[in-house]
Amino acid sequence: MLTNELYQYSILNALMSGVSEGGIPASKLTKVGNQGLGTFVRMNGELVLLDDTVYQFKADGTVRRADPEDEIPFAMAVSLDPSFSVNQAIDSKDAVASIIADQLPHTANLFAAYRIDAHFKFLKVRSVAGQDYKGQSLSELGHKQTFYEFKDVQGTIVGFYTPASWQGISVAGHHLHFISNDRTKGGHVLAVEAAMAKISGAIMTNVHIELPMSQDFNDADLRSDDAAIRKMEG
Numbered sequence: 001m002l003t004n005e006l007y008q009y010s011i012l013n014a015l016m017s018g019v020s021e022g023g024i025p026a027s028k029l030t031k032v033g034n035q036g037l038g039t040f041v042r043m044n045g046e047l048v049l050l051d052d053t054v055y056q057f058k059a060d061g062t063v064r065r066a067d068p069e070d071e072i073p074f075a076m077a078v079s080l081d082p083s084f085s086v087n088q089a090i091d092s093k094d095a096v097a098s099i100i101a102d103q104l105p106h107t108a109n110l111f112a113a114y115r116i117d118a119h120f121k122f123l124k125v126r127s128v129a130g131q132d133y134k135g136q137s138l139s140e141l142g143h144k145q146t147f148y149e150f151k152d153v154q155g156t157i158v159g160f161y162t163p164a165s166w167q168g169i170s171v172a173g174h175h176l177h178f179i180s181n182d183r184t185k186g187g188h189v190l191a192v193e194a195a196m197a198k199i200s201g202a203i204m205t206n207v208h209i210e211l212p213m214s215q216d217f218n219d220a221d222l223r224s225d226d227a228a229i230r231k232m233e234g
């Protein structure tokens with residue numbers, strides 16, 4: 001496995017168009033990276049890959065280890081070999097973006113991957129409850145998000161930065177998923193605070209995107225709807 005090479009399965013616009021019936025098995029994702037994020041078939045919950053294990057954070061708040069054969073319709077993963085590691089306070093998601101920009105200057109148009117290990121003072125996460133019917137778009141699932149707030153929780157955030165020009169291929173900007181050390185809490189991060197956090201990361205100049213060969217993917221309109229992505233994934 002190459003380090004600091006982004007592996008991605010499918011593109012975000014496929015999820016936005018509701019293409020989520022199948023994908024790569026969880027056992028494959030653990031071979032292409034040691035950390036990652038994504039979702040499951042029918043967009044049933046949020047995915048976190050950390051240290052060779054894939055977890056599913058479901059909308060009911062429970063976390064389960066994915067089975068090796070569970071299919072993943074969208075994911076990003078990397079085998080991270082950090083080029084920097086710093087200890088800093090984090091008072092918001094914007095602060096995370098500033099820290100990454102400071103540590104990796106002149107990389108606005110490159111991908112980056114990072115992880116944040118901390119005793120988090122506060123976290124707000126969400127999980128999506130899954131499609132009501134085949135092909136339902138991700139934006140229509142806005143009403144099926146469940147939000148959770150955690151206080152004083154030890155854990156790890158897996159983060160990816162995607163350049164603005166790749167909006168629709170991935171989520172432009174910063175995309176963060178959390179998993180607690182005891183593996184009972186997790187989700188797509190909306191807000192974060194930590195008095196002290198260890199942040200480590202690296203740029204990724206190599207990008208490997210694997211595309212689905214399904215009929216659904218073929219039939220989908222995969223043009224970007226920037227406003228819809230920002231509303232759902234920002």
Ligand SMILES: [Zn+2]
Binds near residue numbers: 038176188
């Ligand atoms: Zn997410």
